Amino acid sequence: MPVFVEDPAQFSKPRLKSELIAHNVTLPAAESKKHVYMELYSKCIGLKSAADFSSDEEDVQESQDCEEREKDPEMIDPCGLTDDELKATLLQYGVEAGPIVGTTRSLYERKLQRLMELAGGRRHSETENADRYSYSEDELEDDQDSEQGRAETVSLVADKQHVDSDIQIGRHFPNNKKVEYHYHQCFLPSSRMRFRRDPGHFEFNPRRNAGNQRNVAESSNTERRNQDLPLPVTLEHEAVQSRTSSILGLPTESVQEAATSFPDKCTMTNRPLCITPKTSPLIRQIKVPIKDVLMEMFPETKPTPTGIAATRRRPIKGAAGRPVHFKYPDLPASPMAQQRHAVERHMVPLWVQILVFLILGCLLYVIYASMENRLDNPFVTLLDNLSVVTERETKGMSLQA
Amino acid sequence: MSTTSQKHRDFVAEPMGEKPVTTLSGIGQVLGKKLEEQGFDKAYLVLGQFLLLRKDGELFTEWLKDASGANTRNAASCCQCLREWCDAFL
Numbered sequence: 001m002p003v004f005v006e007d008p009a010q011f012s013k014p015r016l017k018s019e020l021i022a023h024n025v026t027l028p029a030a031e032s033k034k035h036v037y038m039e040l041y042s043k044c045i046g047l048k049s050a051a052d053f054s055s056d057e058e059d060v061q062e063s064q065d066c067e068e069r070e071k072d073p074e075m076i077d078p079c080g081l082t083d084d085e086l087k088a089t090l091l092q093y094g095v096e097a098g099p100i101v102g103t104t105r106s107l108y109e110r111k112l113q114r115l116m117e118l119a120g121g122r123r124h125s126e127t128e129n130a131d132r133y134s135y136s137e138d139e140l141e142d143d144q145d146s147e148q149g150r151a152e153t154v155s156l157v158a159d160k161q162h163v164d165s166d167i168q169i170g171r172h173f174p175n176n177k178k179v180e181y182h183y184h185q186c187f188l189p190s191s192r193m194r195f196r197r198d199p200g201h202f203e204f205n206p207r208r209n210a211g212n213q214r215n216v217a218e219s220s221n222t223e224r225r226n227q228d229l230p231l232p233v234t235l236e237h238e239a240v241q242s243r244t245s246s247i248l249g250l251p252t253e254s255v256q257e258a259a260t261s262f263p264d265k266c267t268m269t270n271r272p273l274c275i276t277p278k279t280s281p282l283i284r285q286i287k288v289p290i291k292d293v294l295m296e297m298f299p300e301t302k303p304t305p306t307g308i309a310a311t312r313r314r315p316i317k318g319a320a321g322r323p324v325h326f327k328y329p330d331l332p333a334s335p336m337a338q339q340r341h342a343v344e345r346h347m348v349p350l351w352v353q354i355l356v357f358l359i360l361g362c363l364l365y366v367i368y369a370s371m372e373n374r375l376d377n378p379f380v381t382l383l384d385n386l387s388v389v390t391e392r393e394t395k396g397m398s399l400q401a
Numbered sequence: 402m403s404t405t406s407q408k409h410r411d412f413v414a415e416p417m418g419e420k421p422v423t424t425l426s427g428i429g430q431v432l433g434k435k436l437e438e439q440g441f442d443k444a445y446l447v448l449g450q451f452l453l454l455r456k457d458g459e460l461f462t463e464w465l466k467d468a469s470g471a472n473t474r475n476a477a478s479c480c481q482c483l484r485e486w487c488d489a490f491l
Contacts, residue, residue, distance in 0.1 A: 098454055098455040101453065103453065104454055104460075107460050107464050108460075
């Protein structure tokens with residue numbers, strides 16, 4: 001399992017070298033030892049990363065995730081749990097864990113983490129307001145205001161991260177370098193490393209993004225073309241707006257707001273920013289990967305112009321929230337109940353049948369008994385007498401003759 | 402998976418006994434070697450891990466991918482193989 005830790009002591013010498021190059025730090029002499037590199041690394045990059053981090057789109061998302069995590073008090077680190085606690089926590093999420101031993105623990109930890117992120121995302125999307133969310137983002141940027149002029153280097157760490165997540169979602173999107181920021185982290189099977197990352201290492205560089213608005217717009221346009229969705233005109237408009245405002249020297253905050261709201265709002269929803277309803281971006285972030293499944297589940301529902309899940313998600317919640325037969329009254333109950341119904345339906349005829357059988361039995365017995373009695377019946381003697389009488393009569397007749 | 406490999410059928414056909422890990426469907430020489438390095442030299446050890454994960458295919462494939470570097474297809478094949486073996490012999 002790949003574990004990336006921001007500890008220079010664990011880096012190999014070539015790795016340290018490339019990190020230093022990536023951060024525009026002049027390398028020491030070629031024959032220097034590893035600790036020289038390490039010192040240089042911790043001096044130059046360690047300080048920098050405490051305040052900022054060279055960013056690309058992914059970092060924006062990462063910082064959001066970290067923030068989100070900080071805001072969520074129920075997000076606990078599964079690595080810190082004991083085996084029993086881990087098992088109990090998994091049970092809370094409806095997963096019945098097997099024995100947690102050395103070979104299974106890491107798997108269950110990851111599973112729990114995924115579940116927590118999913119649950120956290122859902123909770124956020126239900127409760128949170130888009131405005132609040134984007135304002136909190138702005139606060140983050142204010143801290144990093146001074147770092148705007150930085151060189152646009154992408155650190156190796158970020159690249160590694162990229163590669164890591166590429167592996168995870170590469171199957172779905174071959175061109176995910178561009179698409180990646182569309183995805184909320186909870187849909188990437190997260191490695192532990194991400195969880196441990198220091199939020200201070202992420203920097204959002206608004207000016208750079210503002211400068212790259214065209215690129216972002218282009219990439220999202222290609223994405224949009226792939227999805228056969230209408231192309232929002234306001235994307236360009238937005239980019240132009242944020243540019244001009246920075247040129248005109250408007251308050252940086254508004255520029256930043258435009259810049260930050262751009263990648264998550266526009267790209268997540270695939271629709272113009274100006275008509276974006278005030279729903280949480282998280283809904284959209286969650287929406288995008290689920291889309292296919294929902295389309296499968298409800299093929300007849302037409303995609304809404306917003307592309308938002310609100311209407312589509314409701315049936316899922318409804319079905320999960322209350323018992324199924326309220327939702328679908330036609331559905332049969334449990335097989336046991338069904339059986340009982342069938343038995344009850346057969347019950348009365350069965351009882352009647354038994355009664356009829358008994359009556360028939362009694363009748364037959366009565367007939368049988370009466371037949372037996374007939375043997376010593378007066379009728380028998382009567383019959384005998386009759387024959388005797390006829391005999392006598394014939395005798396008398398013959399005598400008379 | 403609509404069709405199963407010969408290896409799969411061979412494995413599922415009889416009790417695994419002391420078969421090596423490479424007899425598992427989806428585990429070839431390379432993956433088998435990696436598993437052996439981690440102590441999983443017999444098929445029943447992999448079965449043990451499968452059972453420890455409550456026969457959960459998702460977790461098992463994840464583990465197999467981590468442990469041996471198997472790809473999704475191989476891991477799924479191995480998982481199905483073990484599951485069918487369990488259905489037959491457990």
